Amino acid sequence: MSLIKSKIRTIKDWPKPGIMFRDITSLLIDPEGFKLTIGTFVARYQDAEITKIAAIEARGFITGAALAFQLGIGFVPIRKKGKLPGETIEQEYDLEYGTDKVEIHNDSIVSGDNVLIMDDLVATGGTLGAAIQLVQRLGGKVYEAAVIVDLPDLGGAKLIKKKFKIDTYAICEFKGH
Numbered sequence: 001m002s003l004i005k006s007k008i009r010t011i012k013d014w015p016k017p018g019i020m021f022r023d024i025t026s027l028l029i030d031p032e033g034f035k036l037t038i039g040t041f042v043a044r045y046q047d048a049e050i051t052k053i054a055a056i057e058a059r060g061f062i063t064g065a066a067l068a069f070q071l072g073i074g075f076v077p078i079r080k081k082g083k084l085p086g087e088t089i090e091q092e093y094d095l096e097y098g099t100d101k102v103e104i105h106n107d108s109i110v111s112g113d114n115v116l117i118m119d120d121l122v123a124t125g126g127t128l129g130a131a132i133q134l135v136q137r138l139g140g141k142v143y144e145a146a147v148i149v150d151l152p153d154l155g156g157a158k159l160i161k162k163k164f165k166i167d168t169y170a171i172c173e174f175k176g177h
Contacts, residue, residue, distance in 0.1 A: 004040070005172035007033035008149065022149050022174055024059060024120050037148060040171055041067045050143050051113045052076050054135055056102065056127050057083070059120035063148065067118065076108040076115070078131050089137060093130035102127060104134045111139030121149040122168055125156030132164050142166050149174060 009026040013019060027033045041063065054076040055064025061077060068075035081090055081101040090103040109115060117131045128145050135142050142164070150157050150170035157168035 001040070001172050004033055004037055004148070005174075008172070008174075010174070020174070020176055022121060022151070024148055027148070028062060037063065037171065038066045038070060041146060042070045044169065045116060045146075046071060048116070048143060049114055050116045052109065052140070053116045053118055054078055054104065054109070054131060054140075055118040056131055060118045063120065063146075064118035067116075076104065078102050078104050078117075078134060089134060091130040091133045091137075093126040094124075095126065102130050102134065104131075104138070106138065109135055109138035109140040113138075113140040114143050115140045116143050117145045119145075119147050121151065122147045122156040122160070122170065123151045123154045125159040125163075128156065128160055128168070129163065132160070132166060144169055146170075148172065151176075 007027040007030050009023045011021040011023050014021045052074040053064045053068040055061050057079045065075050081103050084103055087106045088103040089106050090101045092099050092101050115135045122128055132142050145168040147170050150173040152173050153176055160166055160168050
């Protein structure tokens with residue numbers, strides 16, 4: 001896991017002063033790092049009896065789609081409001097200043113689906129929490145949330161565990177914001 005962490009660059013003061021942005025694109029362009037990342041997720045979930053992976057726009061799509069392909073299961077995109085054609089349901093979540101919404105096709109999850117939710121990173125847990133609610137509203141059971149990076153100082157993984165009783169698996173973590 002230290003190899004994966006070492007391939008994630010930190011961009012200081014982006015997108016605003018005081019933020020240490022953990023940029024996974026440096027990991028994704030590295031063939032060894034990307035292969036190890038997907039292999040780590042495959043090893044964890046290959047026997048988990050997951051029926052679908054629901055991943056959050058946009059960086060969650062990268063690992064979510066690759067893992068769904070490797071496991072031979074369906075991939076469900078969760079997108080910002082207004083980006084999916086057809087009938088959808090939406091879920092609002094809190095931002096630092098205000099709210100936003102994500103949505104999912106209303107026929108993408110069926111009762112009995114065992115769903116892994118994926119994103120690149122968990123910070124405050126807002127988008128992961130909204131994704132969990134969407135899957136549950138459609139009758140799916142959330143197996144776990146999975147990310148490459150946890151920012152434990154922001155408390156998102158703890159919030160997900162406390163509020164939804166769902167674990168968040170992270171390959172690595174970075175202290176600080």
